[in-house]
Amino acid sequence: MDVVTRRIYDPAGPDDGQRVLIMRLWPRGIRKERVSVWLKELGPVSELLRAYLDERISWTQYVPRYLAGLERPEAQAAIAEVRRRGATERITLLCGCPDEARCHRSLLKAYLLDSARAAPGLRSQRVRRRTASPLQRAARRARRVSSRRPRNR
Secondary structure (H helix, E strand, O other), X not given: OOEEEEEOOOOOOOOOOEEEEOOOOOOOOOOHHHOOEEOHHHOOOHXXXXXXXXXXXXXXXXXXXXXXXXXXXXXXXXXXXXXXXXOOOOEEEEEOOOOHHHOHHHHHHHHHHHHHHOOOOOOOHHHHHHOOOHHHHHHHHHHHHHXXXXXXX
16 A cells, blocks of 8 residues: 655645545635545544643653544544555545644554554464554554654664
């Protein structure tokens, strides 16, 4: 699956493929023609987003709560829609956040890529038992992306 992220306010590129808006509320000033599909269930629930924006919770507290919200049946149906569309062409996840490193679109991208790798039948049962779940891998990747310190090599 080919997944990229972009800010909704940036101009559309010719290689965007399916443009998927993943915000709960429609962004001001954006025409519907700029989006292929609006999957608002993939946006954070309003209470979680408000707590993060009001700085009542930190990014490290936000990440697992957002990823846990992706396990809701409505969100799983929306994820299935993204996977269906991504089977034939590139998916561009769109959101209004200015900082991609601290945005749910990067978390969703990591979740989609990790869960695609962990699809049933791709690994033996023994190996699958030892590996982390897609939710855990996406949280780990998001923590790495959000920490701005360079890793020691």
